[in-house]
Amino acid sequence: DIQMTQSPSSLSASVGDRVTITCRASQSISNYLNWYQQKPGKAPKLLIYAASSLQSGVPSRFSGSGSGTDFTLTISSLQPEDFATYYCQQSYSNPYSFGQGTKLEIK
Amino acid sequence: EVQLLESGGGLVQPGGSLRLSCAASGFTFSSYAMSWVRQAPGKGLEWVSAISGSGGTTYYADSVKGRFTFSRDNSKNTLYLQMNSLRAADTAVYYCAKAMSSSSVFDYWGQGTLVTVSS
Numbered sequence: 001d002i003q004m005t006q007s008p009s010s011l012s013a014s015v016g017d018r019v020t021i022t023c024r025a026s027q028s029i030s031n032y033l034n035w036y037q038q039k040p041g042k043a044p045k046l047l048i049y050a051a052s053s054l055q056s057g058v059p060s061r062f063s064g065s066g067s068g069t070d071f072t073l074t075i076s077s078l079q080p081e082d083f084a085t086y087y088c089q090q091s092y093s094n095p096y097s098f099g100q101g102t103k104l105e106i107k
Numbered sequence: 108e109v110q111l112l113e114s115g116g117g118l119v120q121p122g123g124s125l126r127l128s129c130a131a132s133g134f135t136f137s138s139y140a141m142s143w144v145r146q147a148p149g150k151g152l153e154w155v156s157a158i159s160g161s162g163g164t165t166y167y168a169d170s171v172k173g174r175f176t177f178s179r180d181n182s183k184n185t186l187y188l189q190m191n192s193l194r195a196a197d198t199a200v201y202y203c204a205k206a207m208s209s210s211s212v213f214d215y216w217g218q219g220t221l222v223t224v225s226s
Contacts, residue, residue, distance in 0.1 A: 001169075034212050034213075036152075036213075038152075042218075043202055043216035043217065043218055043219055044144075044152065044202075044213070044216055045216070046212065046213060046214050049207065049210075049212045049214075050212075055214065087151065087152055089152075089154075089212075089213075091210055091211035091212050094157065094166045094211075095154055095166070095168050095169070096142070096154040096157070096211045097154065098151060098152040098153065098154065099151070100151050101151045101152075
């Protein structure tokens with residue numbers, strides 16, 4: 001099974017900051033890496049798929065990069081609505097594992 | 108508009124059974140694989156099971172294999188998750204999720220239904 005590890009587990013930042021979250025796979029997953037945003041009490045929302053493709057309707061301040069085992073999610077200029085928990089997920093092989101999450105909090 | 112609506116959650120004793128449903132609308136249901144993803148209270152996301160568009164192929168996480176059965180009725184646009192031999196560790200919000208075509212990327216999610224396993 002493929003293990004997904006995110007860093008950091010939590011992050012404090014201010015509105016307007018540039019933020020980067022990292023996700024590492026335990027083996028190569030090509031570009032089969034997706035990012036989700038989850039707010040308290042809500043279902044996850046797809047942000048980025050195939051490592052760098054922006055899901056329809058997602059603001060362009062979100063971007064993704066990477067391939068193989070190392071991936072990043074970048075938010076170019078944090079907005080108040082971006083404070084949430086972010087998860088990476090590999091869709092390379094079953095079981096389709098998620099990272100443990102990165103909680104982005106207001107500084 | 109794609110909509111996924113889960114139901115069937117509740118309180119069940121350890122060793123008991125429960126069947127979750129997920130009613131789908133707004134897309135050609137039989138053309139898409141679907142999954143269940145769960146989230147224990149205060150924890151992260153865990154993929155549970157997937158089913159092909161036809162229903163002929165299913166996959167399960169090791170944690171539920173042999174206890175859970177995922178099925179679908181394409182005539183009713185509905186998914187079912189039969190959960191048997193439930194354990195306290197199965198306590199979670201269960202989400203149904205639609206997969207993007209030919210992938211296991213989850214582009215739409217339901218609002219979730221809470222399953223609590225406790226005596």
